[in-house]
Amino acid sequence: xxxxxxxxxxxxxxxxxxxxxxxxxxxxxxxxxxxxxxxxxxxxxxxxxxxxxxxxxxxxxxxxxxxxxxxxxxxxxxxxxxxxxxxxxxxxxxxxxxxxxxxxxxxxxxxxxxxxxxxxxxxxxxxxxxxxxxxxxxxxxxxxxxxxxxxxxxxxxxxxxxxxxxxxxxxxxxxxxxxxxxxxxxxxxxxxxxxxxxxxxxxxxxxxxxxxxxxxxxxxxxxxxxxxxxxxxxxxxxxxxxxxxxxxxx
Amino acid sequence: xxxxxxxxxxxxxxxxxxxxxxxxxxxxxxxxxxxxxxxxxxxxxxxxxxxxxxxxxxxxxxxxxxxxxxxxxxxxxxxxxxxxxxxxxxxxxxxxxxxxxxxxxxxxxxxxxxxxxxxxxxxxxxxxxxxxxxxxxxxxxxxxxxxxxxxxxxxxxxxxxxxxxxxxxxxxxxxxxxxxxxxxxxxxxxxxxxxxxxxxxxxxxxxxxxxxxxxxxxxxxxxxxxxxxxxxxxxxxxxxxxxxxxxxxxxxxxxxxxxxxxxxxxxxxxxxxxxxxxxxxxxxxxxxxxxxxxxxxxxxxxxxxxxxxxx
Numbered sequence: 001x002x003x004x005x006x007x008x009x010x011x012x013x014x015x016x017x018x019x020x021x022x023x024x025x026x027x028x029x030x031x032x033x034x035x036x037x038x039x040x041x042x043x044x045x046x047x048x049x050x051x052x053x054x055x056x057x058x059x060x061x062x063x064x065x066x067x068x069x070x071x072x073x074x075x076x077x078x079x080x081x082x083x084x085x086x087x088x089x090x091x092x093x094x095x096x097x098x099x100x101x102x103x104x105x106x107x108x109x110x111x112x113x114x115x116x117x118x119x120x121x122x123x124x125x126x127x128x129x130x131x132x133x134x135x136x137x138x139x140x141x142x143x144x145x146x147x148x149x150x151x152x153x154x155x156x157x158x159x160x161x162x163x164x165x166x167x168x169x170x171x172x173x174x175x176x177x178x179x180x181x182x183x184x185x186x187x188x189x190x191x192x193x194x195x196x197x198x199x200x201x202x203x204x205x206x207x208x209x210x211x212x213x214x215x216x217x218x219x220x221x222x223x224x225x226x227x228x229x230x231x232x233x234x235x236x237x238x239x240x241x242x243x244x245x246x247x248x249x250x
Numbered sequence: 251x252x253x254x255x256x257x258x259x260x261x262x263x264x265x266x267x268x269x270x271x272x273x274x275x276x277x278x279x280x281x282x283x284x285x286x287x288x289x290x291x292x293x294x295x296x297x298x299x300x301x302x303x304x305x306x307x308x309x310x311x312x313x314x315x316x317x318x319x320x321x322x323x324x325x326x327x328x329x330x331x332x333x334x335x336x337x338x339x340x341x342x343x344x345x346x347x348x349x350x351x352x353x354x355x356x357x358x359x360x361x362x363x364x365x366x367x368x369x370x371x372x373x374x375x376x377x378x379x380x381x382x383x384x385x386x387x388x389x390x391x392x393x394x395x396x397x398x399x400x401x402x403x404x405x406x407x408x409x410x411x412x413x414x415x416x417x418x419x420x421x422x423x424x425x426x427x428x429x430x431x432x433x434x435x436x437x438x439x440x441x442x443x444x445x446x447x448x449x450x451x452x453x454x455x456x457x458x459x460x461x462x463x464x465x466x467x468x469x470x471x472x473x474x475x476x477x478x479x480x481x482x483x484x485x486x487x488x489x490x491x492x493x494x495x496x497x498x499x500x501x502x503x504x505x506x507x508x509x510x511x512x513x514x515x516x517x518x519x520x521x522x523x524x525x526x527x528x529x530x531x532x533x534x535x536x537x538x539x540x541x542x543x544x545x546x547x548x549x550x551x552x553x554x555x556x557x558x559x560x561x
Contacts, residue, residue, distance in 0.1 A: 017382065095360075120494070123376065124360070163431070165432075223381065231545060
């Protein structure tokens with residue numbers, strides 16, 4: 001079984017993002033870029049499936065500009081076998097990206113597709129579900145455990161209030177939640193090995209996909225700030241303020 | 251112009267998040283219909299019919315809709331979509347699961363986690379964990395929208411007089427099936443519905459120490475939450491997580507205990523009306539958003555706070 005995973009290039013988790021001066025987006029000058037952390041969990045899960053003998057090959061896909069190769073190399077260093085870059089200068093909105101990946105599913109026929117549950121830049125949380133819809137596959141989102149057996153996957157999902165376990169027939173799309181696994185760090189030998197692994201490049205046109213964005217961002221603004229309040233000296237003072245000033249407890 | 255709100259419900263009643271979604275639909279304008287898809291869900295359909303501002307309830311009751319399987323629910327919504335200008339649902343785990351499937355099958359973009367309605371095609375939504383607010387305009391014929399649960403005041407659950415229409419569509423896609431639920435039995439209010447929340451962070455040092463927060467929570471009728479750091483450290487289960495990748499909450503009172511205030515946590519709670527921070531590190535970023543800060547060892551301060559609530 002082949003497993004296809006995604007690696008979106010996003011602003012690193014630790015960067016304190018700022019809106020740019022003309023309010024069109026985020027200031028990306030000299031900002032560290034990384035693999036979307038939820039995609040890292042997806043890559044780790046796929047590599048573990050191959051190590052366990054459940055999967056034979058892990059293919060990592062990124063859709064975006066040529067510099068997304070960096071994120072594909074990172075995934076290859078973490079253990080993915082082969083990379084695919086769908087190179088485009090168009091804005092990567094979930095629908096267009098999902099169409100590219102659905103087209104690659106037709107080419108590669110993976111038994112399982114694993115994506116992050118959301119990207120930490122646009123916070124859309126759509127791409128995995130859209131891939132499943134477009135490829136006519138089942139889906140199991142927000143997974144905290146995946147067990148593959150007999151052409152099916154039993155997936156435990158994080159839902160409001162607790163957990164749910166569903167069975168999906170393969171091929172299926174799984175999206176990762178935090179507790180699915182803890183991704184490894186790439187070792188130096190593996191980083192060196194990753195440089196020799198193959199990356200194929202397609203354009204959306206090659207795949208017959210129209211990437212034209214459906215959403216236009218009119219402006220991006222910083223959120224309304226919250227003023228720091230007062231520091232109280234004692235617990236008594238705190239309780240007094242909450243009762244008599246804020247009136248939120250009685 | 252007519253909006254279809256896909257209800258989040260437990261078959262017997264409508265979840266409060268649905269009232270917030272109806273409020274967003276009201277801000278868009280036009281008629282509002284609610285779809286209740288479930289199994290044994292007459293109670294939820296009746297509840298939907300009395301929601302203020304709703305003119306029609308579409309009721310699809312069939313076992314294929316029993317566990318909100320995305321494939322079956324999305325197929326139903328797509329079947330109904332032709333009559334609507336807007337399709338909305340709540341940004342809950344149910345909504346997040348099926349709605350992008352609807353959008354993809356309709357070949358339209360989805361606008362996730364909408365926090366404001368500017369016009370019928372233009373909306374605001376938080377990006378980068380709430381560190382920026384984007385205003386986006388959709389060029390699609392049908393707007394598919396998920397609504398942030400804290401962004402609008404919910405409409406009244408009573409006072410509406412909608413008619414209930416049965417919907418017969420029900421096909422099982424046969425792609426997935428439900429096995430089991432492990433829902434945590436809550437003795438306290440749910441995080442997203444609570445008026446007061448007390449949350450613990452890495453400073454709690456262990457899961458056992460959450461008992462001091464629970465004692466306070468019981469006195470205040472509060473829910474107990476946790477930061478991602480506390481969840482990652484194994485102090486608390488993931489469904490207690492407040493933040494960018496957990497629950498988004500906006501209670502009347504939010505008490506952050508031993509939480510430093512990473513941007514991802516602030517993203518989940520900074521719309522709370524009153525924020526209290528208890529932390530021994532006076533430089534912790536949480537103090538920059540707190541209305542009341544107390545620089546103290548939580549293991550002294552919280553029990554003392556608890557005791558004062560008694561008196």
